[in-house]
Structure formats: C-alpha cells, structure tokens
Amino acid sequence: MIKIEDITFVAAEAYKRSGLVLSTDKGYLLESRLAPLARAEGYPSIEALIAAARRESNDRLLWAITEALATHETFFFRDNTPFDLFKQEILPVLSRARGNMSTIRIWCAACSSGQEPYSLAMILEEEKARLGGLRFEIVATDMAPRVLEKAKAGVYSQFEVQRGLAIQRLVTHFDQSGDQWRIKPNLRSMVTFQKQNLLENFSGMGTFDVIFCRNVLIYFDADTKKRILQRLAAQTASDGYLIMGAAETVVGLSQDFAPVEGRRGLYGRSGAAKSAAA
Template sequence: MISTDDIKFVAEQAYKRSGLVLSTDKGYLLESRLAPLARAEGFPSIEALIGAAKRDPNDRILWQITEALATHETFFFRDNTPFDLFKQEILPVLSRARGASGSIRIWCAACSSGQEPYSLAMMLEEERARIGNLRFEIVATDMAPRVLEKAKAGVYSQFEVQRGLAIQRLVQHFEQQGDQWRIKPNIRAMVNFQKQNLLENFSNMGSFDVIFCRNVLIYFDADTKKRVLSRLAAQTAPDGYLIMGAAETVVGLSQDYAPVEGRRGLYGKAGVAKSAAA
C-alpha cells in the first residue's frame, strides 16, 4: 500500500512537470500505472521506485513516473465531430482566406501515439482533389518521448486500427506487416512530430491556423488552464481556430477565445466574427 506521503510526493512532482492534478485518494491509480514501470526498471515494489525517484539527481525516474501517470488514451478519428468540423466548416473558410496557393498550419497538441494527426493527414489526402495546391503542415507534439517514438513509427496493432478506422481507410492508407499495420509513407511524411510540454514555452513554434488541444485541459487546475490557453491564443492566427474536447470549454478561463455559435468545442479568436461555412 502506497503511503500518503509517497502519494503527495508523486502528486507534487507530477503537477510540477505536467500540470496533472492528482488527489491523495488516487492511490489506486498510482498502483495500476506505476507497477509496470517498477517492474521494467527492476524495482521490487512501487515504494522502491518512488524512493529511488526521491534520490535521483537527474530526475530521470520522476519523468518516467510522470509519463506513466499521464493519460495517453487516443484512437483514430476519435469522437468524429472535430474532424467533421474541420472538413465541413474550417477547411472551406480557411481555403478561401488563404487562396489556392496558400498554406495552412495545424498543431495537434498532446498528440500521444499519433492517431489524431494521422487522422487529419488521411482526411487531407482524401480531399486533395478538392483543395488543389493548398499546402498543409501538421505539427504534432507530446511531452512523452515513448509515445512520440510510437507515433513517428506509425505502426499500430489490429486492435488500434479497428478503433475508429473504416476498412476502406485501413486498406487505402496502411500496409499490413504481420499482425500489425504501418501507415503508408505519404501519410507519415505529412506529420512533423516534436517533443513539447504545454507547461513550457512554445512561442518559437510560430503561428497556427488550427490548434487541436483536446481532452488535455481537463487534467489541469484552473490557473494552469488559463496560462495554457493564453499561450495557445498567442500562437493562433487572427482568423484561426482552437478545437477542444466535448467536455472542455474556454468560458470563464480565457478572454482570448470565443465560442463559434452552434459548434460545440470550436473556438475562434475573440473579436473576430465566426460563422458556419457557406
């Protein structure tokens, strides 16, 4: 049984590094998430793992603990609505604004193992005839090197491709390798994966026309949400969009964004009129 002091220590360190809020009644979460890490690192118990983390001068183990506690749940075309909004509402508006030879930059923040940015890449590839010479750059980031390596490889199990992918897309955009599926090179080449912690400075990433930051802020406290939203707004183009999860909102947290009327989870820069695509 993990002691309350150890839970408090891990919670404080995880919050410091990732913004993740863990209450002291989440001992069961630590048990389930840290037991595999303790075994992989050769420790006889979770308590021994935490003890080593307290003595680690380089914070390597603490970062591993933080990554293990972070939620990396994702799947292809998760929730559908954001992708429908992107295709039916955002893409036509930005295409007209940027012109046939323009470019659109997209950021998928906290991308985990890559299913979200690859879903967008597949959709854009399928829309190529309609969007013409419009150029796209998809930047996908996460704080966890382990999931980023998986994302870069673009190799998924049968279970992973069955979650959200229609059989037509699987056949069109993947190559089977034994009992796994690898995304074809043209789709992988459309996504640039980078390590980035949302709690750290990301002003050097430049301006984005669309930012996907879904199911991330729900794990932060109010002050952290406000800080992250403020910095996201600074990276959003004046006529750009922020897409959040269905259970998330900017209301009461940010004056930089305003909801797009009738479009749940979709936000534009405050003071810039947004409406449904014609």
C-alpha cells in the same frame, strides 16, 4: 497500499513537470500505472521505485513516473465531430480566406501515439482534389518521448486500427505486415513530430491556423488552463480556430477565444469568432 506521503510526493513532482493534478485519493491510479514502470526499472515494488526517485532526486526516473501517470488514451477519428468540422467547415473557410498556393498550419498538441494527426492527414489526402494548390503542415507534439517514438513509427496493432477506422480507410492508408499496420509513407511525411511540454515555452513554433488541443486541459487546474489558453491564443492566427474536447470549455478561463455558435468544442479568436460555415 501506497502511503499518503508517497502519493503526495509523486503528485507534487508530476504537477511541477506536467501540470497534471493528482489528489491523494488517486492511490489506485498510481498502483495501476506505476507497477509496470517499477518492473521495467528493476524495482521490486512501487514503493521502492518512489523511494529511489525521492532518495536520488533522479530526474530521469521522476520524468518516467510523470509520463506513466499521464493519460495517453487516443484512437483514430476519436469523437467524430471535430474531424467532421475540420473537413466540412474549417477547410472550406480557410481555403477561401487563404487563397490558392497558401500553406495552412495545423498543430495537434498532446498527440500521444499519433492517431489524431494521422486522422487529419487522411482527411487532407482524401480531399486534396478539392483543395487545389493549398499546402498543409501538420505539427504534432507530446511531452512523452515513449509515445512520440510510436507516433513517428506509425505502426499500430489490429486492436488500435479497429478503434475508429473504417475498413476502407484502413486498406487505403495502411500497409499490413502480419498483425501490424503501418501508415503509408505519403501520410507519414505529412506530419512532423516533436517533443513539447505545454507548460514550457512554445512561442518558437510559429502561428497556426488550426490548433487541436483536445482532452488535455481537463487534467489541469484553473490557473494552468488560463496560462496555456493565453499562450495558445498567441500562436493562433487572428481568424484561426482552437478545437477542444467535448467536456472542455474556455468559458471563464479565456477572453482570447470565443465559442463558434452551434459548434461544440470549436472556438475562434475573440473579435473574429464566427459561424464556421459562414
């Protein structure tokens, strides 16, 4: 059983680095997620791992602990609704607004191991005949180097590709090697992966037409959510969109975004919110 003082220490360090909120009743979470890390780092127990991090103020170890505690759950076309909205409504609206030969920029924040941006790349590849001369730039970020390396490699297990991928998309967009599936080079080249912590400055990333920030803010406290939403708004085009998770909302947290009527999880810049299909 992990001691309360160890949980408190780890929770404070994780919050400082990632905004992740961990209450003291989350000992079971620490046990399940830190046990593999302790073994990998050569410590006989979680307690020894935490003691070393505390004793040495070891920044690398504290970051490893933070990354282990973060939730990296993702799969292809997770919760189909955002992808349907992107394909059927957002793309036509932006296509009309931007005109031919423009570049539409998309940001997938907290992309984990890459399934979300690659899902978007598949849609764009499948729709390219209807998109004319439009160009697309997908930027995918995460704070955890380990999952970013997996995302960049674009290699997934049989279990991972079975989660959310129709067989037709699998055989069209992946090459099989044994029991592994590798995303095809044309899709891989459509996505740029980079390390980015949402708590840190991201103003240098430029302006985006669509930002996917799904199932991330639920792990933050209200003040952190407000700060991140304010900064996301500054990176969103005046007629751009923010897509959040089904359990997330900007209501009571941001005056910069407003819900798009009848579209769950879809938000436009305040003053420009509209029906996506309008």
